[in-house]
Amino acid sequence: MERESMEFDVLIVGAGPAGLAAAIRLKQRAGEAGRELSVCVIEKAAEVGAHILSGAVMDPRALDELIPDWKAQGAPLDTPVSEDRVLFLNPTGGRRIPNALLPTCFLNHGNYIVRLGHVVKWLGEQAEALGVEVYPGFAGAEILYDASGAVAGVATGDMGLTRDGEPGPNHQPGMALLAKYTLFAEGCRGHLGKQLEARFDLRQGVDPQTYGIGLKELWEVPAECYRPGLVVHTAGWPLPADTYGGGFVYHLADTLVAVGYVVGLNYSNPHLSPFEEFQRYKTHPEIRQYLEGGKRLAYGARAIAAGGLQSQPKLVFPGGALIGDDAGFLNAARIKGSHAAIKSGMLAAEAAFDALAAGRGGDELNEFPAAFRASWLHEELHRTRNFKPYMKRGLWLGSVLFGIDQQLLRGKAPWTLHNRADHDTLKPAAECPPIDYPKPDGVLSFDRLSSVFLSNTHHEEDQPCHLRLKDAAVPIAVNLAKYDAPEQRYCPAGVYEIVRDETGQNPRLQINAQNCVHCKTCDIKDPTQNIDWVVPQGGEGPIYAGM
Template identity: 85%
Template sequence: MERESTEFDVLIVGGGPAGLAAAIRLKQLADEAGRELSVCLIEKAAEIGAHILSGAVMDPRALTELIPDWKERGAPLDTPVSEDRLMFLSETGGWRFPNALLPDCFLNHGNYVVRLGNVVKWLGEQAEALGVEVYPGFAGADLLYDENGAVKGVVTGDMGVTRGGEPGPNYQPGMELHAKYTLFAEGCRGHLGKLLEAKFDLRREADPQTYGIGLKELWEVPTGRHVPGLVVHTVGWPMDAATYGGGFVYHLTGSLVAVGYVVGLNYTNPHLSPFEEFQRYKLHPEIRKYLEGGKRLAYGARAITAGGLQSLPRLVFPGGALIGDDAGFLNAARIKGSHAAIKSGALAAEAAFAALSAERNRDELVSYPEAFRASWLFKELHKTRNFKPYMKNGLWLGSLLFGVDQKLLQGKAPWTLHNTADHTSLKLAAESPRIEYQKPDGVLSFDRLSSVFLSNTNHEEDQRCHLRLKDSTIPIAVNLAQYDAPEQRYCPAGVYEIVHEEVGARLQINAQNCVHCKTCDIKDPTQNVDWTVPQGGEGPIYQGM
């Protein structure tokens, strides 16, 4: 098929913190050198920031390096952390862990409670002001290679393809976007990032990545329940001691509270539902006291990379690089990733600009991983590298081991523990205790469909399903038979549904509900689900999440 094509110096796929930081840094360097540089950034969401979901408490260090006068420019970091609380919850109560005994990575002095979607939108404005060509609503659907096998860009997704895969009446073919270097910043479990890892064997020396699923709601609460800048983290209930999980309550300005829950996707019980765990979490006395009398404004969910340093793949390949959570730079121990994404994007941009200045095209940007290893980001990730492996020992022993690692050994233990793939951890349903979840009360706890409604998710129904099954028999023959169809529970949006009919059971995929969390792609026990991009501009439209 003949497609239109456009050439750029640098193409960036993904408009989150990493991609926008890379775009901004490239233009800064070009301006300093007095040279022209064409930089294009595409983003699958309908607008910049619409697919961004994070807690979030933000460390401003990388942003300050990138844009030193961000305060004067009106960056939406306007709620400094005023107090940290770490709570251990039982089913009916809880107790606060003394801050003096907490590792430094759990403390947030100097950080800001933010709505990361708003921060990203602001970064987009800074990028456009510098001359970056920013195109929201365009999804990177496939990779392009040159005659030497180097990445030469991407193809954006076709529009108007019917459910059967045929061009419809409104069909528009995608465009070829070519570049001398392409930086991939799709976020956690990026569609093209998966293809690149396989094509160039980028994980040959790395551990498997491990993940969590984060669920979040934004609430407007009564004034008396609101403490601007208060950061509350919790561990314990509702998770059992053997399952990794924890919650947060972040107090923003304007009587807004972000409440959320993270479940490690290495959980073993196929009956566990992260969505229901989050709903009952809000009913705990220590959490409901912040929410009672308030109004839920928004809901969303997103997978989170958590493997740390030892799960980082090789970052470069001929023609490009992985940045941000497409590589997995999030620091799970700090519950932070935006600062790491910004730093990695800036480092990759500097490597790409140096290569272009030397008139090199589509080679490996080896100076990018070298610069990373010399940076404060490497030191930070190295210090906390054993956090997630320690937590495989359960809450109490894992917390003790990590506390010793951080407080006594200062993160300099002479060992590095390893991660295993999350999809391998499920036990058989017959060997696992069932979990009884209460019906939602409609006041503090809610069902999936009313929650998805608040995410403003929309997909054109007459298009090819973007959730592809490699083998259509596996959902019934394996997942239902052995694991009681866990996709019905690990999906936070009601996408997967087992329908029982006279002729037997079948899996129904309600792709229009998908909030692009990628959990199905990660947790499916046989790795039978391939999450691909839908038409550009579709999915959730988060408002400052």
């Protein structure tokens, strides 16, 4: 069957903060100019916000610019930060750092603790009210190009394919969505963004991107454990000092607490399991005091782009642009990305609208990166650009160096440090100490499968596997032999499993794709880059309730 097609002025792939901010700003500009402008947003999740996962403490600066009366419009920013606490943990206790000694990027006065999925859902409603066509359940599966090689839009994925890729009885071909400009807002490690980087050589002259994996749970806690507006950030235990990472506890409204842990994916010990480190983290006395007697409501995980400006690709190419975390706009030092995503979407929208008003289409929106370089967002990201490279030197040395960078040099050091690709950092398993993780107690710590259950993840089993191996022999010949199959541990959802026959021999990799929470960690950390994450059928994956 031939694909049906639809044409728009601007197509946006991904209904997160960046994509929806871009759509809203495009329609605002069109209204101000009295012009007709067709804008379409597609989203792979079953509903807007369902694949959104973040801490999240939100800086409202960009939202103030996008929708100045957001409070009157009912934006779900309900919990202003009331107190910051930063702790360095050891196995039995911790030391609080006085706020007066903290770099300003660690302080959150004027910010809000939010459930980002709810904020994104609200942004989707604002976009639709302005006339944006928003289509959840449609995954951008393929980039379309015109005769000159410029991006012309995307094709959504076919529905109803069988496991071997053949049309099944309920097969429906994807649609071709065409546009004069296409903005890619897929979030961290977007699979189409990765293809665009390769096709247009967008990473020429820049560092590799570097990532973390963030794991999060939402808890309902007893009133005596609850401190509305409290923001707790920690470093140290349970990770060794040479491994970047840290935890957070955010007290939301209605006795809800978000607890989470981030592990830098540049770690070297293949025995390390970010999921188990998170479970251990919750048992620490400084953390368990906020959770004891509570009930775990939700779980999820997502990769985070943390490389900073030096790892940001070229933002534009013929026919479109990368925005939000598809381009690595997150500020790792501030542990924030939603404000940066919104601002990047607004800047790209301004450039696209002006180009269309001038009768252009299909060319490079060079006004976007120029506007970014002149913006407060570039200034903010430039000031903290050395955070991740410093922290790769170890917790204590990195903290001291970054403190000097921020407090004494005010982020204006005359040098920019460099990043290394995360997949290239693992040492052979034989050279690293095994890690003995305790069994989950079912009270504060849990296993993977019960956690995945709380993510409401669903995939139709009779469809092509969306976790593709470039070489089927590598998982055993290389990953198992050299690294003791680290995919069993870096995956937070139990997707990858080494199974053997009844004699304990003949190992093979089993991929439980139905468990996948779309975190993209495997696509990032696999040591030979043998795993390629692509979109499953539209509407599948986790359904996060305000995560």
